[in-house]
Amino acid sequence: MTTPVIQINNLQKRFGEYQALQGLSLSVHQGEILALLGPNGAGKTTTINCLLGFLQPDAGEITIAGINPQHDVVTARQQLAYIPEQVALYPRLSGIENLAYFSKMASIDKTDEAFRTLLSEVKLPSHAVDKPVATYSKGMRQKVGIAIALAKQAKALILDEPTSGLDPSASHEFSQLIQSLAKQGVAILMATHDLYRAQEDAHRVAIINQGQLVDTLVYEQLQEVQLESVYLKHIKVGV
Amino acid sequence: MKRLMLVTEFKNLWREKLVFALLLTTSVLALVAFLNAHYFAKKQHDVVLAAQQMQQQAIQDAKARLPERLASTADYKWWEDPYDLRGQAFYLMQNYATKAPLATSPIATGQADVLPYYFKMLIKEKQHIVHQYDYVHPLSLLLGQFDLSFVIVYLLPLLIIGICFNALASERQGGQLRLQMLQGGSATRLLTYQLLLRSALIVLPFLSISSLLLVTIREQLGVIELLSYNLIALCYSGFWIALTAWVNSRAKSAANNAATLVTCWLALVIVVPALVNTSIALLDPTPSRIHYIDSLRAASDDAQKASEKTLAQYFQDHPELAKNGSGASDYATKKIATINSVERAMEAQDVRFLTAQQAQQHNAQKLQYLSPALIAQTLLVDLAGNGLARHHAFMAEVEAHHQALQRFFASEIAKANQKGDFAPCEGCSAKPTLTDLADIPQFNSDFATPVNNYTPLIWLLLLAAGLLVIAKRRVNKLDSANNKEVLVV
């Protein structure tokens, strides 16, 4: 097996009295989609913040494509892309302008044509490309977010609740995009509450509770089990 | 990167329709403020010119009518006779001391609307001359002129606050900051470019339009004055930009930033100056002008009552006027002696006012450091030549002129008196004793204006630099890991 793109080893993080992560270990390989499941407060967001370099873990180690964000946050960030639940774009700029701006921030200079191609690749309706983002639906914003990730040619993509609030068809379209990204070799970590999408899209599912990994289900297992019952079992155990 | 961020920021502002609105506002403010203050200065300039013309006209008229007067044997009353020294001295003289506004005047009207800028000189007590003033609506004095300094000191900070209060805060709250940081951007850079661009949109159009107007319409304006004007305005605006940077760096909500910045503005531009003024007045109260009147009255009474003694004293001080001693105690000499004595008696009173003002000025120079607005206003008013420094120089020149006039008339009247020109024979009218009015001393309007002191600007720059250092440190923290302000929530 290849070396994982995202590697988390024995991660610990404490907020005052509260132990948010207690020795979490995870890895995501090239071309793999890992769904991170867990109840609110399980440590999903803390994990993501550590990965993005917004939080300094107390102990443990993270590498993204071999780079530790604790040591070199700038290079580490160059390796990854992040799509939150609400993609934060400039509402008065158009989709293409946002894409161009955020890409150029990451020193990725493409032609206008190239940016347009990217947006059509993520299936942003062509009539919307030059309209201000303020007029976009949530799904359209996410597409711009994915385009930004594509432009960056990130090795790892981190998604936070990507499908919540999307209508079923938008959600379906989104999962297709994710799948195609994975096929291109991107390692994808997707924190979600959406058990259906996790079961459908993920190659592996990691369930965490109280800052610890409680179970991992690989692709084959996912085809056989009822994910919901497994999840509930683990969470109840945790309570 | 720099260009990219500036262009994007500009696009954002442009689409918010802010750029045009700001350009329009600042241009209109610059234009209205300049024109208003320019016309105010022009009006004063016209008055000064009219006074000088009247003075010249009187000299010309007297010259033209002299032959007629010399040939005439009619009965002239001395107080109506322009060729009589006494008539000129006490009633008829057209002699003005004037302070014309400088080319920089529209920058700050300052006290120019309150302080007298021309005096019609006569031989009378100095105290009666220097309190003349231009009668205007007192409300317009209370409210002050709408000039460039008003825009710079009061409005530019408000505009800077208005457009900068949500810099960074809106990106932070909206999440764009996070995305930018993941793409390799930094909060420090974002805030820097946002503040630079936004404040430049306010300050630069204002300064360029007002400078252009100053250069084209106020023709005598020098390069140094123009540079000083821009320097003061830039330093003062720089302070406010640094303050917004500091407030933005605290990473609070945009509404919180706005409230904090407005409170700062209110404190520094409105409340502290008012408190400073109140404490200056409490520390060294100006003596009462009402009591001053009382003293003036008493002094005049005393001098009148002791007029013979006053005259004797006067001749003791001015022996050259008492040559031959005979017939010297005529009305005019006695009057000048009385005036002299009143002035001397009032000297202590005048000094009291001057001392109080100097003490106030001394405190003001120290207390101005409490508010950048006070510093900027003081510097602008001095640059415009409408402050106390130039006024004191003017008043010193007026005093000297007043003395010169008194000396001239005292000695000429004494001479004429000794020659018996005022009563050549029983029943015949006086001889012309002043044939050329140009002999009367004329006011030197080219009095030296003191050099302005720019050291307080250093304080402004230090304040701004200090705020920027703190702000930079705080924003740098935003860029480092473990900062809850940029976390994914």
Next chain:
Amino acid sequence: MFQTTLKKEWLDTKRQGQALWLGGIAILLLLLACLTGFKSHQSYQQAVTEVSQSEQLRWLNQGEKGPHSAAHYGIYVVKPTTPLAALDAGLQAYQGNVLRLEAHIRNDSMFRSAQDSLPMSRFGSLSPAFVLQVLLPLLIILIGYPLLAREREQGTLKQLLASGASPAKLFIAKCALLFVISCLFLLPVALFLLYSQVTNAEPHTLRSGLFLLFYLVYLLLWSLLTTTLSSLLPTARRALVALLTIWAFTTLLLPKLAMNIATTIHPQGSGQAFQAKLESEVYTEARVEAIAQFKQQTLTQYGVGNVEDLPFDYAGAQLQFGEQYADKIFDRLFSARLAQLEAQSQSYQLAGMLTPFIAIQTLSMATAASDFTHQQAFENAAEQHRRMMQEVLNFNQRDHGHKADGHYTAGEELWQQIPKFAFQYPNFVRYLPHYVISLFSLSFWLIALVLLSFFAIKKLRLEEQR
């Protein structure tokens, strides 16, 4: 409802801290302003009493001299103030408070204390009127901007309305809260007015009452405006920015601009030109002729050929004729100048339709008797006194001058015939016509904002249905 809202907002405010701090500072500033205002009013009033007294004594003890010499000697009169001037000194510093009354000349008032001040003083000093007119509205804004807007942002507004709270009651409760808080600041002022009512020999009940009333209306205006915008605008941030912009425009920019425009559209010649006109229009050939004609007329009337044969002293009669001749010219020139200045006042008041600040400023100075109109009342009364003085002195010369051998002199008996100048401001009702525009604009603002509040309440109701 009111109590609940009050309690909730009080807790909110207390936790916010900022508003409480600002309120504390504002009340301190107000107390300090009241103190310094009272002190300067007291010392001014004392100076007026003392100097008026010593002027009167000086006049009476001027000794034996000709009546016309006494007329030239003249007298200085000082403008008194009302106790309300301690709260709003108005234009006191910008107009002369002393007037010299003498023969032949109508003087302008002298000694404007602003002339003795530093340029810095133009930033204004701390006075109760300044705190009430400028700072208090800002405090209302800073406390009131989130009242409804933040509830909307947090979603609690919808919840409140959904649970059956009446939009009107909610709105009124919030506005009332704001108004009550701002009225707390009027308390020191009201106490001062009460104190001066009790201690003053001539209480100014009407003026004090109106003074308070006008400020109550003004604070209500700002409370209404703040609540309305907080209710109409979607976010607290926008409400704050809008309110602050309105504040800066109405209290800072517009008044100055309005007066600058007023002086431009009703321009006034320079003081130098006016003085030159006074001299050139009085001492003309026409005057010489008029005096000659008067002399001829008098001679004809008494059927004599020589002034020495008249049954009185002609010099006195001619002096009085000269005074009356000049007075007519003074009347014309001074009223032309005054008309221009009055026009400026009226234009400025008209701008009160754009900002309630102008209305309250005008009415506050008016009730405190520290404005231009009251200054004119003083100057007119002084001029009447001057004319009366000249008449008494000239007629005395006319009636007694011829009886003396040589130079006629009068004494204290004559000086006593001229009463002491004791000016008191007439009842305020008599001045009301000067302030119609301001009264109208204050009412206009009140009505407009009440209507706007109705609109805001209606919108709240719609929000409930959404």
